[in-house]
Amino acid sequence: MSQQHEADRAIDAIAAEMTSAHAPELRARVLEQLDGRRGGWLLPIGVSVAAIALAVGIAVHSHSAAPQAAATVARSDVRAATPLPPVHDSSPASTLSERSPQRTVATARAPIQGIEPAHPDLPALLPPSPLTISDIQPKPLEIRPLVTELLVVERIQIADEP
């Protein structure tokens, strides 16, 4: 029994030594890490907010692209007939509420310029012809009466007839 007790004591001593160490400056490093993380929580939140804003922006843009295209087609005739006067953003008298609609419309109605060729020998590309509603309207169906030619069958002659 005493021998077993001695053996246990020796085992415990070695086992205790296996965990007998200390971490120097642990407190200082913990506090330093806490200080370092003082604003650290803002970064992931900021990134998340930016990502969400980007996703929402893309979604809104993609949704608004289709109606804007249709509106562009609808306004194309008016655009050609009545060009808008230029917008003077530097005018001190104009207020934001006055300028905003004009700026928006003017941006949307920017004239389509021909594309200048990169090479001087190549002819400049002409601007595309404006698309009107009549261009994309379906043509009415027209059913003409069916014309059939008369079928003429020659008389059958039988030579061996008495």
Place this chain on the structure above:
Amino acid sequence: MSTRPVTCAITELLIIGADGQTQPTCRDEPGVRALVTAAQTGHREAFGELVALHERVVFRTALAALRTREDAEDVSQEAFVAAWRKLHRFRGDSTFRTWILRIVWRKAIDRRRLRRLWWQRTQAHGNHDVAGTEQIGAPDASPEQRAIARDLERRTRKAIDRLSPKLRDALLLAASGEHTYEEIAATLDAPVGTVKWRVAEARRKLRDELEV
């Protein structure tokens, strides 16, 4: 209705029954409680004091699970930082010491799982980072006796490493002298009797292997 854990109540009963003391063991001392309260309100210096009070036991607990100083330091640091972040959740159902020990133990076990392959390789080479220069045996022993003691120590270390994690964890935590069996039970999330059995079984296996 009390939300205190069962192990806490059992511990109280055991302590009260054995020593006749009425001081519950599941509550912090007033000084520690004040530090916890101050830290919960964002007082970093108070939390620094809590770190200073518990860094030794936390580090040795991590070392018992991980066996390398670097890992134990990292995990101890992570545990304290996690405790700082979760401090508002600490309700005082257990002592702060038990609470932080459970945090560091969970983190240490997580890291041990992640580094199992590395750990096995370290074991295979017998490369222990933990300091082990203390001589076993009497200081006035002869060189031959010292050589025998060193050999016994080396074989004991290897035998401890070969124990199953459950037996080894219980033995190292108990042998560290930093924990009561109740604390070990709370840390390992096992009954006290199971912990005592694991320690006894670990010793028995080591004795059989070392033939001492």
